[in-house]
Amino acid sequence: MLSTFHGLEAARRAMMAQQAALYTTGHNIANANTEGYTRQRVQLEATTPFPTPGLNRPNIPGQMGTGVEAASVERVREYFLDIQYRGENSKLGYWEARADAVAKMEDIMNEPSDSGLAKTMDQFWQALQDLSTHPENEGARSVVRQRGLAVVETFHYLSNSLTQIRTDIGTQIGVTVTKINSILDQISKLNAQIAEIEPNGYLPNDLYDERDRLVDELSKFIDIQVEKHPVGGNALPAAEGTYDVYILNGNEKVYLVQGRTASSISFPDGSDVDDDGVRETPPDTGVGALDIGGTAVSFSNLPSGKLRGLIEGYGYYENGANGNVEGLYPEMLANLDKLAYTFGTLFNAVHEQGYGLNGNTGLAFFSGLDQVNGAAKTIALASDIDDLDNIAAATRDKESGNGNNAINLANVRSLLLSNTTVSLQDGISVDLASLGLPLTSGTIETNYQGWIGQLGVAGEQANRMKSNSETLRQSVEERRQSVSAVSLDEEMMNMIKFQHAYNAAARQITAIDEMLDKIINGMGVVGR
Amino acid sequence: MRITQSMLANNMLKQITRSYEKLDQYQTQLSTGKKITRPSDDPVVAMKGIAYRSNLAEVEQFKRNFSEAYNWVENSDSALDKATQALQRIRELVVQASNDTYEETQRQAIAKEVRQLTEHLVTIANTKVGDKYIFNGAQTTEPPVTVNADGTITVSTNDQQLNIELAKGVYIPVNIPPSTAFGAGNGLFSDLQDLAASLENASTTGDELTGYLDKLDNHLTHLLGVRAELGARMNRIELMEDRIDGQQVIAEKMLSDNEDVDLEKVITDLKTQESVHRAALAVGARIIQPTLVDFLR
Numbered sequence: 001m002l003s004t005f006h007g008l009e010a011a012r013r014a015m016m017a018q019q020a021a022l023y024t025t026g027h028n029i030a031n032a033n034t035e036g037y038t039r040q041r042v043q044l045e046a047t048t049p050f051p052t053p054g055l056n057r058p059n060i061p062g063q064m065g066t067g068v069e070a071a072s073v074e075r076v077r078e079y080f081l082d083i084q085y086r087g088e089n090s091k092l093g094y095w096e097a098r099a100d101a102v103a104k105m106e107d108i109m110n111e112p113s114d115s116g117l118a119k120t121m122d123q124f125w126q127a128l129q130d131l132s133t134h135p136e137n138e139g140a141r142s143v144v145r146q147r148g149l150a151v152v153e154t155f156h157y158l159s160n161s162l163t164q165i166r167t168d169i170g171t172q173i174g175v176t177v178t179k180i181n182s183i184l185d186q187i188s189k190l191n192a193q194i195a196e197i198e199p200n201g202y203l204p205n206d207l208y209d210e211r212d213r214l215v216d217e218l219s220k221f222i223d224i225q226v227e228k229h230p231v232g233g234n235a236l237p238a239a240e241g242t243y244d245v246y247i248l249n250g251n252e253k254v255y256l257v258q259g260r261t262a263s264s265i266s267f268p269d270g271s272d273v274d275d276d277g278v279r280e281t282p283p284d285t286g287v288g289a290l291d292i293g294g295t296a297v298s299f300s301n302l303p304s305g306k307l308r309g310l311i312e313g314y315g316y317y318e319n320g321a322n323g324n325v326e327g328l329y330p331e332m333l334a335n336l337d338k339l340a341y342t343f344g345t346l347f348n349a350v351h352e353q354g355y356g357l358n359g360n361t362g363l364a365f366f367s368g369l370d371q372v373n374g375a376a377k378t379i380a381l382a383s384d385i386d387d388l389d390n391i392a393a394a395t396r397d398k399e400s401g402n403g404n405n406a407i408n409l410a411n412v413r414s415l416l417l418s419n420t421t422v423s424l425q426d427g428i429s430v431d432l433a434s435l436g437l438p439l440t441s442g443t444i445e446t447n448y449q450g451w452i453g454q455l456g457v458a459g460e461q462a463n464r465m466k467s468n469s470e471t472l473r474q475s476v477e478e479r480r481q482s483v484s485a486v487s488l489d490e491e492m493m494n495m496i497k498f499q500h501a502y503n504a505a506a507r508q509i510t511a512i513d514e515m516l517d518k519i520i521n522g523m524g525v526v527g528r
Numbered sequence: 529m530r531i532t533q534s535m536l537a538n539n540m541l542k543q544i545t546r547s548y549e550k551l552d553q554y555q556t557q558l559s560t561g562k563k564i565t566r567p568s569d570d571p572v573v574a575m576k577g578i579a580y581r582s583n584l585a586e587v588e589q590f591k592r593n594f595s596e597a598y599n600w601v602e603n604s605d606s607a608l609d610k611a612t613q614a615l616q617r618i619r620e621l622v623v624q625a626s627n628d629t630y631e632e633t634q635r636q637a638i639a640k641e642v643r644q645l646t647e648h649l650v651t652i653a654n655t656k657v658g659d660k661y662i663f664n665g666a667q668t669t670e671p672p673v674t675v676n677a678d679g680t681i682t683v684s685t686n687d688q689q690l691n692i693e694l695a696k697g698v699y700i701p702v703n704i705p706p707s708t709a710f711g712a713g714n715g716l717f718s719d720l721q722d723l724a725a726s727l728e729n730a731s732t733t734g735d736e737l738t739g740y741l742d743k744l745d746n747h748l749t750h751l752l753g754v755r756a757e758l759g760a761r762m763n764r765i766e767l768m769e770d771r772i773d774g775q776q777v778i779a780e781k782m783l784s785d786n787e788d789v790d791l792e793k794v795i796t797d798l799k800t801q802e803s804v805h806r807a808a809l810a811v812g813a814r815i816i817q818p819t820l821v822d823f824l825r
Contacts, residue, residue, distance in 0.1 A: 032533075032534065033534065102568060103566070103568070106566040106567055106568060107566075109567075111567060111574060111577075111578055112564075112567075112574050112577030112578050112581060112787065114581075116578075118578045118581065118582060119581065119585075122581065122582050122585040122586075123585075125585075125586075125589070126585060126588075126589045126592075129589045129592070129593060129693065130589075130592070132692070132693065133593055133596040133692055134596075134658075136659060136660060136668055136669055137658075137659065394666070396666070396688075398667070399665075399666030399667060399686075399688060400660075400666065400667060400668050400669040401660055401664075401665070401666040401667065401668030401669075401688075401690055401703075402666040402688065402690070403690075404691060407691070407693050407699070410693075413582075414696075425691075425699070445578075445579070445582055446579075448578070449575050449578045449579055450575070452567050452571075452574055452575060452578060453567070453571050453572070453574065453575035454571075455567050455568075455571075456566075456567025456568050456569075456570070456571025456572075456574045456575070457568075457571045458568075459566070459567060459568025459571075460568045460569075460570070460571055462568070463568055474542065478535060478539070479529075481532065481534065481535045481538075482529050482530045482531065482532075482535065483530070485532040485534050485535060486532065486534070487530065487531075487532040487533065488532075488533055488819045488820070488821065489819050489820045490532075492819065492820035492821055492824060493820065496824070
């Protein structure tokens with residue numbers, strides 16, 4: 001036998017449930033432009049019908065519906081798309097960092113142009129040619145000295161600027177690591193909150209959104225994997241649990257976040273610039289390994305992402321601390337050192353065999369070439385060259401009009417460095433093998449051209465990959481938005497739907513009210 | 529696929545940004561006139577660009593060296609022309625003086641003129657162009673011919689060749705060494721001094737003077753030979769300059785082909801991009817569609 005008030009209860013439930021749905025619609029509209037917000041849906045479920053099977057069940061024709069309830073409020077989201085998005089996002093972070101590092105280097109090298117190192121050297125060679133036609137001319141000598149000075153200063157400028165940018169990248173790595181550590185900390189705190197709410201049978205949707213947004217942000221810096229970990233208790237099936245965030249160090253998982261605890265990333269030999277107890281700025285020598293919550297992760301195991309891109313610009317050891325420093329900036333700096341050393345040493349070797357206007361011989365033109373390392377910063381004009389007559393333009397003594405050594409010097413530009421000995425004009429020869437030059441192939445010019453070519457190729461690749469991963473991320477993001485974004489039309493439709501359902505339920509109450517009125521006030525009054 | 533307003537707006541923004549990037553690229557190309565502004569735009573063009581620039585700088589330098597070579601050869605030739613004229617005059621004087629009817633005083637006068645012309649030849653040998661003596665080999669700061677205290681004249685032995693590089697690895701000698709031009713030791717000047725002394729000597733016969741004519745003719749022929757060689761050298765330099773001129777044109781063309789933009793193409797591209805951009809903006813104005821909100825009371 002059904003209760004007299006059965007209809008009232010069913011209608012009340014309907015009103016409550018539609019109201020909940022209407023409020024959620026309002027929440028969606030309110031967050032239509034919130035970053036990382038996922039549209040929410042109230043899962044409406046029919047409540048348990050009456051009667052339930054049992055010995056004392058009333059004998060009525062069938063089960064009667066008892067109305068509706070809002071079972072849960074869930075996010076409309078596809079986890080698989082999140083994984084794709086994060087994968088593309090970390091690639092984008094990596095290539096962006098790399099493209100940026102290359103672009104800064106290109107700005108400094110300024111090639112091809114009429115003011116780069118190549119042009120400065122061209123002018124120096126030209127000045128020497130002019131000297132060869134006017135060896136006794138003070139002016140021609142002075143021009144050679146000034147152009148030589150320009151070459152030296154260009155070497156200094158390039159080397160110092162690249163070092164400066166490299167230091168800036170180091171600072172940027174520090175800022176990035178601090179940011180990563182902060183995100184890890186926030187994720188662990190969200191995990192803690194979620195772990196407290198879920199066992200009570202609630203879905204903390206907005207905390208989920210915030211956590212997913214943080215993981216998205218983190219994925220740009222470093223390509224992480226996420227593992228869900230149920231919290232137990234009375235959690236709903238749709239509950240997401242806590243996130244464990246990890247990277248793979250070989251086959252071993254290194255956790256950045258595990259439940260409520262967050263590890264921090266640091267550099268074992270780095271420095272703690274901001275004084276927060278974490279060595280977030282990489283050592284000057286380059287990065288060999290990272291410390292993640294006490295586990296040493298070698299650079300080669302560091303996954304893709306902005307952090308890796310930055311470190312590749314800054315300098316790293318592929319095989320522990322014993323290998324050579326690799327990376328965009330250290331390599332270009334080393335190349336400049338090699339070029340400055342080779343150029344200066346070779347030039348000196350020819351210059352020392354010539355004679356100055358005053359008969360002096362055996363003098364060097366460039367100084368500061370004691371070692372290859374740092375040569376681009378230390379190369380300078382020898383103090384002897386302050387006296388212009390010491391510039392050895394002649395191949396023989398007491399021949400003021402002899403400019404043959406100036407021609408020899410001008411031809412240093414095109415000497416093949418792979419030769420063992422090179423014979424120049426008037427019996428002057430250079431034993432390349434004994435000079436121990438760091439560059440042993442091509443000429444001074446072709447080596448430099450090759451490096452600019454390599455830089456261009458690196459930049460071209462970085463730009464192309466950046467735009468590729470941007471497109472891919474964009475398309476994944478679109479699919480994700482397609483699933484999760486708020487559509488105002490849809491919400492309006494829902495609003496009308498729920499409003500009408502609400503109104504209808506209210507009307508139902510009125511109908512039942514009239515019915516009851518009939519029973520209570522209208523029955524048994526016949527003939528009164 | 530489910531499309532929402534925010535997706536439309538985001539997409540729109542992305543497309544317009546991309547369109548701006550292209551406009552920027554074309555405008556940079558137009559304003560710089562170069563296909564590329566940094567190596568990553570096109571590494572091959574960048575690398576070749578550096579090489580072509582060096583190449584062009586080298587060719588331009590050789591062009592500059594040519595004017596030096598001309599300077600040397602032309603000045604040497606003009607000096608030797610003057611020397612030839614002076615010798616011709618001396619020869620005429622000797623022909624006159626060898627006539628036995630000439631009196632002693634007349635011969636004395638001729639001797640004076642010969643001495644003057646000899647001095648003239650000394651100054652010609654010591655021709656200075658700019659700050660260098662052109663007939664003294666590599667010793668360009670010192671005169672090749674010196675008149676000693678006893679009146680004798682010494683010609684230096686600085687017979688070094690001065691070379692100028694006029695093309696890669698091609699060295700052209702540009703000077704005439706002193707002994708080639710004026711004869712070392714008992715060369716031109718000692719002959720002239722002997723001639724003057726003979727003229728001053730009253731006992732010299734006309735036949736003896738005629739003997740000098742042979743010597744003078746030898747010197748004239750020799751100078752002519754030297755000048756012929758200078759002329760030939762000049763020809764060679766001119767031919768080489770023609771070739772270097774050609775090389776310069778080629779080097780400039782290669783540089784230009786490599787990195788200069790094709791203006792017609794870029795302007796066309798820019799115009800196309802402009803209309804695409806306008807279309808994108810026009811579409812953008814339409815993405816803000818009315819929503820259901822507009823139709824609900």
